[in-house]
Amino acid sequence: MWTGTLECDLLLGDVHSLKAKRAVVRPLVSALRHRFDVAAAETGHLDRHRRAEVGVAVVAADPARCTEVLDQVERFVAARPELDLLATRRRLRGPDD
Secondary structure (H helix, E strand, C coil): EEEEEEEEEECCCCCHHHHHHHHHHHHHHHHHHHHHHCCCEEECCCCCCCEEEEEEEEEEEHHHHHHHHHHHHHHHCCCCEEEEEEEEEEECCCCCC
């Protein structure tokens, strides 16, 4: 069993309140869960209006599948016009870790 995680550091567009931030982040998290069948959540910058961190996790039988899914997720997030993807951090863990 292999697990892969991806942390996406995001800069949000025209957001001036935490309520407006939720209106951007919640649909993104929901889309990631349903489109890619991954676990996803807002994991950082919870008290900042224009910043967000979204974490994604996937479990697969081999590292290639984890990498493939995380690549698709990263491209999907980067293509969203309402935010800028500032950085990503990726980790793969296998049976020997």
